[in-house]
Structure formats: structure tokens, C-alpha cells
Amino acid sequence: MKISREQVVQVAKLARLELDNDELDALTGQMDAILAYVDKLNELDTDGIIPTSHAVPVENAFRPDAPVPSLGTEKALSNAPAAADGCFKVPKVIE
Amino acid sequence: MNSEYEVVIGLEVHVQLTTATKIFCGCSTAFGNAPNAQTCPVCLGLPGALPVLNRQVVENAIRTGLATDCRIAPRSIFARKNYFYPDLPKGYQISQFELPICEHGHLDIPLDDGTSKRIGITRIHMEEDAGKLQHGETPATADSSFVDLNRACTPLLEIVSEPDMRSADEAITYLKKLHQMVKALQVCDGNMEQGSFRCDANVSIRPWGQAELGTRAELKNINSFRFIKQAIEYEVERQADVLESGGKVIQETRLFDSTSGTTRSMRGKEEAHDYRYFPDPDLVPLVIDADWIERVRDALPELPEAKRARFVRDYGIPAYDAGVLTQNHEVSSYFDTTVAAGADPKQASNWIMGEVQRRLNDAGSEISAAPVDPAMLAGMLKRIADKTISGKIAKTVFDEMWKSGTDADTIIEAKGLKQVTDSGAIEAIINDVIANNAPQVADYRAGKEQLLGFFVGQVMKASKGKANPAAVNDMLKKKLQE
Amino acid sequence: MSLTDLTLSELHDKLRTKELSSVEVTRAYLERIAAHNAALNIYLTERPVEALRDAEAADRRIAAGEAAPLTGIPLALKDLLVTEGIRTTCGSKLLENFIPPYNGTAVHKLRDSSAVLLGKLNMDEFGMGSSNENSAFGPCRNPWDRERVAGGSSGGSAACIAARLAAASLGTDTGGSIRQPASHCGAVGLKPTYGRVSRYGVVAYASSLDQVGPVTRTVEDSALLLQTIAGYDRADSTSIDCPVPDYRAALRNDLKGVRVGLPKEYFIDGLDPEVQRTVASAIDVLRDLGAEIVHVSLPHTDYAVACYYLIATAEASSNLARYDGVRYGRRVTGEGGLIEMYNRTRGAGFGDEVKRRIMLGTYALSSGYYDAYYLKAQKVRTLIRQDFLDVFAQVDVLATPVAPTPAFRLGEKGADPLQMYLSDIFTIPVNLAGTCGLSLPCGFAAGKLPIGLQLIGKPFGEDALLGVGHAYQQATDWHKQQAEL
Numbered sequence A: 001m002k003i004s005r006e007q008v009v010q011v012a013k014l015a016r017l018e019l020d021n022d023e024l025d026a027l028t029g030q031m032d033a034i035l036a037y038v039d040k041l042n043e044l045d046t047d048g049i050i051p052t053s054h055a056v057p058v059e060n061a062f063r064p065d066a067p068v069p070s071l072g073t074e075k076a077l078s079n080a081p082a083a084a085d086g087c088f089k090v091p092k093v094i095e
Numbered sequence B: 001m002n003s004e005y006e007v008v009i010g011l012e013v014h015v016q017l018t019t020a021t022k023i024f025c026g027c028s029t030a031f032g033n034a035p036n037a038q039t040c041p042v043c044l045g046l047p048g049a050l051p052v053l054n055r056q057v058v059e060n061a062i063r064t065g066l067a068t069d070c071r072i073a074p075r076s077i078f079a080r081k082n083y084f085y086p087d088l089p090k091g092y093q094i095s096q097f098e099l100p101i102c103e104h105g106h107l108d109i110p111l112d113d114g115t116s117k118r119i120g121i122t123r124i125h126m127e128e129d130a131g132k133l134q135h136g137e138t139p140a141t142a143d144s145s146f147v148d149l150n151r152a153c154t155p156l157l158e159i160v161s162e163p164d165m166r167s168a169d170e171a172i173t174y175l176k177k178l179h180q181m182v183k184a185l186q187v188c189d190g191n192m193e194q195g196s197f198r199c200d201a202n203v204s205i206r207p208w209g210q211a212e213l214g215t216r217a218e219l220k221n222i223n224s225f226r227f228i229k230q231a232i233e234y235e236v237e238r239q240a241d242v243l244e245s246g247g248k249v250i251q252e253t254r255l256f257d258s259t260s261g262t263t264r265s266m267r268g269k270e271e272a273h274d275y276r277y278f279p280d281p282d283l284v285p286l287v288i289d290a291d292w293i294e295r296v297r298d299a300l301p302e303l304p305e306a307k308r309a310r311f312v313r314d315y316g317i318p319a320y321d322a323g324v325l326t327q328n329h330e331v332s333s334y335f336d337t338t339v340a341a342g343a344d345p346k347q348a349s350n351w352i353m354g355e356v357q358r359r360l361n362d363a364g365s366e367i368s369a370a371p372v373d374p375a376m377l378a379g380m381l382k383r384i385a386d387k388t389i390s391g392k393i394a395k396t397v398f399d400e401m402w403k404s405g406t407d408a409d410t411i412i413e414a415k416g417l418k419q420v421t422d423s424g425a426i427e428a429i430i431n432d433v434i435a436n437n438a439p440q441v442a443d444y445r446a447g448k449e450q451l452l453g454f455f456v457g458q459v460m461k462a463s464k465g466k467a468n469p470a471a472v473n474d475m476l477k478k479k480l481q482e
Numbered sequence C: 001m002s003l004t005d006l007t008l009s010e011l012h013d014k015l016r017t018k019e020l021s022s023v024e025v026t027r028a029y030l031e032r033i034a035a036h037n038a039a040l041n042i043y044l045t046e047r048p049v050e051a052l053r054d055a056e057a058a059d060r061r062i063a064a065g066e067a068a069p070l071t072g073i074p075l076a077l078k079d080l081l082v083t084e085g086i087r088t089t090c091g092s093k094l095l096e097n098f099i100p101p102y103n104g105t106a107v108h109k110l111r112d113s114s115a116v117l118l119g120k121l122n123m124d125e126f127g128m129g130s131s132n133e134n135s136a137f138g139p140c141r142n143p144w145d146r147e148r149v150a151g152g153s154s155g156g157s158a159a160c161i162a163a164r165l166a167a168a169s170l171g172t173d174t175g176g177s178i179r180q181p182a183s184h185c186g187a188v189g190l191k192p193t194y195g196r197v198s199r200y201g202v203v204a205y206a207s208s209l210d211q212v213g214p215v216t217r218t219v220e221d222s223a224l225l226l227q228t229i230a231g232y233d234r235a236d237s238t239s240i241d242c243p244v245p246d247y248r249a250a251l252r253n254d255l256k257g258v259r260v261g262l263p264k265e266y267f268i269d270g271l272d273p274e275v276q277r278t279v280a281s282a283i284d285v286l287r288d289l290g291a292e293i294v295h296v297s298l299p300h301t302d303y304a305v306a307c308y309y310l311i312a313t314a315e316a317s318s319n320l321a322r323y324d325g326v327r328y329g330r331r332v333t334g335e336g337g338l339i340e341m342y343n344r345t346r347g348a349g350f351g352d353e354v355k356r357r358i359m360l361g362t363y364a365l366s367s368g369y370y371d372a373y374y375l376k377a378q379k380v381r382t383l384i385r386q387d388f389l390d391v392f393a394q395v396d397v398l399a400t401p402v403a404p405t406p407a408f409r410l411g412e413k414g415a416d417p418l419q420m421y422l423s424d425i426f427t428i429p430v431n432l433a434g435t436c437g438l439s440l441p442c443g444f445a446a447g448k449l450p451i452g453l454q455l456i457g458k459p460f461g462e463d464a465l466l467g468v469g470h471a472y473q474q475a476t477d478w479h480k481q482q483a484e485l
């Protein structure tokens, strides 16, 4: 087994995904199979290989520190599921 | 404080940069606008929006790195720190993790015994701030929180120290020095109430002589020097109590409550702590060559320490004065400008530390808002030096300058405050005083020499303060011996 | 010949000379959409009224003598491209009612040239899928056989070409999402080099792999459309500041002096015999046109799918964290407050495949597994990219199949996600290497199912790719065949 059901539950928690029991069962099997498959990468010796995070080499993309118009409150909130007083409204956060 | 344990403190300071725009978008960073007015697709985390790095943020990071003797990384990258929170629009914060822009620096802090101590700076990295979250307080809103993203994506530097501090006082000294420095560098306005300079403290204790560190608690987001001291001291006591009673300190984030002066464990945010940092594919590596670093170094403003040394060396003022004047960037440049306008340095220092500061304190305002500017102060000090007015009259002149914003010469002229140095005029007043105070004259002549002050006072009063005190002194002595 | 059969350059000429008006052409497309969309499920959002308004504006611009190459031409967009004021669902329930307040760069360029926007096209949710069956709004059907998939994730972008429901479209390609559906639907699909077209306003699936590209009827149309959307964009830090060549000028009629490489790893036993035969005869055509055929090797090909499913899912797990029900999109709440709102919103809002990839990617990045999975995959990516750079020292373009089989039946591969992933084996390496690939029709399997030929070019070698593709289309007429609706 590459991954246990308990681990899958843990990952779902981290990813903030509510999954029912059937989904968890199915995912455990599928993730296990996929992880077994991707294990083939270990056939390759990658010691000393520099990882690629950008396929095309590029560096130093900047913008000048000059203001551009913002959207403004109304547009910012135009898709909000809940809003009040110019703010996005969410269930109370407990710190 | 419990003395069985050694206290170990490391600090993470978040410094908000004074750029005009946010770190990854062109929205303004101005404070106090209507909620969510300063937002765009990028800082709202709208689908499809992409970040582009503000070049000025990099400049400011290099500045701060150079001022703390950091190594500026020739190549650094941005990473995503993944976690869910309503004030974090993208579900991740763009920060730096591996390969930050600055590493391996230090800051020397003065200790009470006159020596100094080197505090290591592990790293300085750039990141975006989160938005502001307000919790509903009325019955109607008690079950809700409210998100304002104006602050989201505002540029921050996170300055991480080594765990080199051994008391709350050392921590405060370090913080104050860092605070002074970022203001002098003009990378941060230092406004702690508005959150421009925020501190998290990692606090642990260990038995004296133990090499390995104790388990630490992270105290979050404390916004005044006083509270930081309180929080650390409370936390040290708490941890000592835990150990004393046979318990174990657990690694956790704790929130300081300024009303009770205590810290408490933070729920919620702690759960499922795995930030899954990885290089942000939307941003490209930042490459800084030696030329760029040198250009920033050349443009670096003078830092408080160098300034203090220069004040002593070039102006000949006492080290104490230099220390006070350089605690604040605005004050030191006020002083510099006053001297440059022709004032005597020691006089300038006395007046700035004295009259100017006192009035600012009374008004609760900053030196930049003082109604007497350096040129005006210098103008007045020159009139003392050339004996146009006495030091005593100068107080009256200064008062008037502060009230009216007019220069010293105009005031002296208008109010006829010019010092009387004409010996004939002074002699006439002295003669009057001697004639009108026969018993005191007799006493003086019988050997009660401390009465001289009384006569000087009478003369000055009669001259409405305008007589030159030195001349009065000399002449009085002569006359009384006759 | 009907109005909806005209290519972009034919349309442009007829609009410019006022032989046709944009309103006439647009109306012809709108009529076809009204007649056929219900059966094919190609458009998620239609805009008949607004499209006609676009067309009127375009006609005014033409009358003023200011026609740009795409002025007045009716186009459609994959619903992953952000459009101001026009619903953008990304094929997801979660964004069913999301109306963006801004335009992405490619969209902005099209709007700037007064192209007519017919609507937004069906797709696999957030670009995750190879069959368009992962759309929350039902699968898009293949116009050549409605019981078969259109391919994915840009299924609607390819199907609208086959069904003649738009003159051209834009899709996005993260692991083959333009080329594979183009192949299944008999369209021309181009995935440009990473950095060639701005990603600003392209809803991210896997940021280091995503790229926008044209889906068209002909290679020449592809050149025309790419010309308008390509180029450096300050708003995308990964966009590359290098000159955009004149793509139409690069079109050619023969292939003398062109070296075409055949990577042996792409001609394997598992290949469908009809795909094998069709692609082989397409290569014969290239040879007949004067190309020199060279046998080459891309030794790390077999690792590409594994590499891709770690990198793409890791990036996706982070990119899709923003769908939390706070600022936009659907919100589902429960008793448990904020955390439950997150869990339910995302649990109910995302489809199975999206959840699967978020889970896999979250795991690949999580503490203790990062090095073994994500970092390892990034290192293997270096090897795969190097394979391509090595091979392009020997040849100008590569010719390969696009997909191992023609379009499969709806539901056929639903049960086993890994089998579905493996069907992208020939397209994924191109995204990992960041280079460009073109899919063009090269024949049919029995039952009139289109088969595509893939041409792979050097980084920023779109001009060479289009040149070879155009020569091939001058010698063949596969691209002129039409699906009967």
C-alpha cells in the first residue's frame, strides 16, 4: 500500500474537501494505484539534476511602483456569496 | 523573573514597506480607504489573475539587507505558503522559503554595561500581507466575520533573527534598533498602531548550562514595545511554571491579550499545519547582480550608528546628545539642518532635546510638524551667539516663534527685545537699584556676597530682561565695591 | 458553399471587400448554434444578442476602413478564459454564476480587434480531463459521432470547429487539452511554446504547463489567430519578451530541406493500428513533399505521464485553493462555521476528477513527501526537456501521433482514471518541455473518426511548425472533410 485510508482522510482535511465514505474508499484505491504508477520515476537516477520549475528560462519580471486604478468596492464584491458594509461576509472566525 | 532558567528569544519582525503600490499589483497601499476599494483581480485572487513583482520592493529589501550586513542572494525565488484563511484570497501566501533575498546578517545592540551584543539575522524575505478580518460584535453580526482586502498583497519584509536574545529587555533593545533602522532607511514608516512594524516572538526557556533549546512558543502579532515586553515576561513565567509543575511546554502559537497581559493558545489556525511550500510557478527567479547591489549601497542613507559617530566627531557634541538625537530619523535630520543653517551645534542640541522636544511631547506631535523649522531655530540661536538677545529672552522669542510661526528677527524687532549692551544705560539702572536698596547694599558690603544675585535680578527686571547679564554682573561688582 | 464553411482568411477578404457583412456571417453561425447546440452541448453560454451587437460594431469599423485581421469574425472561447461581464464557469458547478469583472489578455486582444464573440465553450472542469466528460454541465459530444467523446479538456473548442458552430476558437492546453480534442474532432489545434501567449486571465490549472492556443479549420487560420494573441505581456511574469514572427509568411508549399524526426518511443505496440497506419501515411506525404525523415529517440518519454501527474496536480492543488466560497463562486455552509463552509463548498462544488487531482497534488506537496514526489518529478522534467533540446539539434520538427486511439465512446474510460491519464502520453511531454505542438487532421478510422498528426517544434518554433502543417494541408484534403450533423 502506498497510501492508507487514514492518510487520505488527513489529506482531505488539509485540502479542505468534504468527502463521504464512498468517495474516501474510491480515492484510497485510486490514489494508491496512481502512486504505485508514479513510483516508476524512481527508476531514474536524478542525483545532481537541477529541478525544472519553468520550462522556458526567464528571470526578473518587474512592474514599476506606479499605481493603476483599482476595481473599487462594488466590482470587488460583485460576485460575493455574502457581503456587508463593503466587506466579504463569512461565518465567524474563531482565533 | 525565575532565575533558574535561561531565557531564549528569537524575533520575526514583519515590516510593511512604504511603496506606493502593492507587491504584486498596481493597487495603492494608502491606509484608511473604504473597505475593498483598493483591490483588483490580482489582490482579490480572482481566477486567472497573475502576480508581477514590484521592483521597488526588491530595492527596499536589498537596502535593508545591506544595512544589516546580510548577504544578498544572487538568485532568489518566491514560494507559495498554502493555508486556508478568509483574509488570504488565493489560499496561499506568496512568500520566500528556500533561497530568500537576504541571509546571514546581524545587528549590534548596546547593553546596559556599555558593551554591545551581536544579534544574528537569519534571513530577510519578501512576502505579501493578508487582508484585514473583523469580527462581528453586534447581536446581528455576532456570528459573522468581515473581510477587507485593501491590505492584502501589501509588501512586507520578514526579518528573522537568530535566537540570540536572553531577556525581554534585549529583545526590546533589538526591536527599537531595528525600528529606528528601517525608518532611517526609509523603507518603512514605523507606524506600529497601523501595523507597519509587527513582531512575533519565539520564546523558550532552558536550565542554565543546557545546550539544546527548550520547546518554544510563538507569540503572535504584538503591536507595541511595551506589550512585547509584557508578553515575553508573562510567557517566561508561564513556561517556568509548566516545567516547575513537572509539565512539558508544547510548541504552539499563542496570542497576547493586552488587557490581561497574558498569552493564550490559539485554536483553529493551528490545526493541520502543513504549509506545503513550493516554488511559485507564476513568478520567475529574481537575479541580482553586483552592479545592482552597489547602486543600492551607494544610495544608502546614513544609518543611526554612523550618524551618531559623525555628530560627535564633526559637531563636537557629547555622545549622550548624539545618542538622543539619532534615535529618530526626523529628529536627527532636523538637527543636521539646524547646524547647517549656522547654529552652534551644542546650542542646537540643547534646544532640540529641551524646548522643542518638550513642546512636541505636550502637543503629542512629530518634529516634522513643528511650527519652528530648523532655519528658524538656527536664526534665533545666531541671535544668542551674537548677543542680540540673552538666553533668557530667547525663551520668549522661541515661545512667540512657536505660536506665530514668524522668524526670530521679526519678533525681536517688533517686540523690542534687543539686549541692552550700552554701558551708560545699564549704569543708570544699576545706580537706581543701589539707591533703592540701601539695606541690601550694606549687607553686601559687610560680606554677604551671595546678595549679588539679588542685585542682578533687580537690574534685569528693571531692564525688562534686555540688559546683557554678563555686563550687568561686571558692572554691579564694580559699583558695589565702590 | 455556406457562410459557415469559410476559413478565416476567406472571411476576412469578403468582409473587407464588403462582399459579406459581419452581421450576415454572425447570423449564419447563430442559426447553426440554435439548430445544433442542444444535441452536441458545445456552448455553455451563448450570447446571440450581444454577438450581433459585436457584429454591427465590427461592420462599422470595416466601413471606416479600419479592419484588423479578425474584425467581424465570429469566434468562441473555452470557458476557462476570463471574459468581462460574461459568465465564466470553467466547466464547474462552483463557478456556475461567476461573472468576471475583467478580461484576460488574449480575450482583450480579440476584443480589441473587434472579433465577434459567439459564446463560451464546454470543457472538462478546470481543464482536468481528456474527454470533456468531467464538465459539470454534461459532456460535449463529438460531431462525427455523438456517442463518442469530443476529447478534452478543450472539447467544446474542437467540437465547435467540426460542427461549424464558430469560425475559430481558443482553447488551453496543459497536457494535450488542445491537441487531443482537435485530433478527435478533425480540427487544427496549436499549443504554443510556454510564454508565447499571455496566461493573464486564463484560469490556472497547472501554471507551469498551461498555454492558450487556437483551434481552427486550417493551419493558415491557426497562423492568423496566433498572430493576434501571441506576444509579450507585462501582466504575465512568465511571458517571454521575444519577437513574434509573421506566421503567415512562414507558411510553405513544399518541405525541401526540412528534417522531420520520428521519435521511436511514440510508435509503440499499444498504438491503435488505424492510428499507426494513418500517421505512417501522413509521414509519407511529408517525405513526398521533400522532407528528410530522421529516426530519433526521446528516451525519457515513458516517464512523462508520471512526471506530469505529480507536477500538474501539485500546482492545481494550490491554484484551486482560492475556490473557498468567500469572494466569489458557490458557497455551501453548515453548522460547523468557517471550516465546514470551506469543506462543504469545495466538497460539493468540485467534481470527482478535480477532487482527485487536488488530493493527489496536496499529498505530493505535503510534509515528508515533497522530495519523493514533487521534487523528483521536477528533476525528471529536466531530463524530459533535455531530450527535446537534444533532438532539436538534429531535426526541425518531430512528427508523431496525437493520441493512441481515435475518439472513444462516452463512458468507456470512466472507471479507471489511470487509463485515462495514459491516453495523453504523446501530448504531455510537449508541455513538460515547454515547447510547441500542432495537431492536424491526417485521416480517418473506420466509422469516420478523425485521426490527428502531431508536429512538435522547437521552443518558439511555431513558424516552422505552421510551415510544415500548411504544406501538408496543401497536399491533402482531410481538413476539408465535414461532419454531417
Ligand SMILES: [Mg+2]
Residues within 6 Å of the ligand: B095, B127, B158
Ligand atoms: Mg511571514
Ligand SMILES: [Zn+2]
Residues within 6 Å of the ligand: B022, B025, B026, B027, B038, B039, B040, B041, B042, B043, B044, B153
Ligand atoms: Zn490589486
